[in-house]
Every structure is written in structure tokens, then in C-alpha cells.
Amino acid sequence: MKRTLEGMAKAGEPLLREALEAIRAHRDAEAGGAPWEEVERLRMLADSLYHAVVDYQLLEAGQLPESIH
Numbered sequence: 001m002k003r004t005l006e007g008m009a010k011a012g013e014p015l016l017r018e019a020l021e022a023i024r025a026h027r028d029a030e031a032g033g034a035p036w037e038e039v040e041r042l043r044m045l046a047d048s049l050y051h052a053v054v055d056y057q058l059l060e061a062g063q064l065p066e067s068i069h
Contacts, residue, residue: 022049
């Protein structure tokens, strides 16, 4: 696979899709008045997946910092 933005996006698409689904679930829970614990759990999951996507993209671009969250 080419080391282009498009190639990186295709390679990371399943992870990106999972992160977007988690963000939507968090927003839906917040808007729907879900219990605080559930909203917070979904927020943490969405945040974690978002950071995983960013780290993956940096890794593929060869720009991953020495410390990963």
C-alpha cells in the first residue's frame, strides 16, 4: 500500500469507523439523557479510539512520537 494520505486512510479505515461510531454513541447517550456513568464510559471509549486513530496515522506517516498515550 502506498504511503499516501489515501493509503493511510484505507489502511486505518476500520479503526476510524469504530472511533466515529463511538463518538456518535457518546453524543446520542448525552442527548438522550443516559445515566452519567454511561455517558462517561462512552466518552472515555470515544476519546481512547480517537487517540488510537491519531497514533496510527502518525505511525504510518513515520512521525510517531517516542511516547504513546
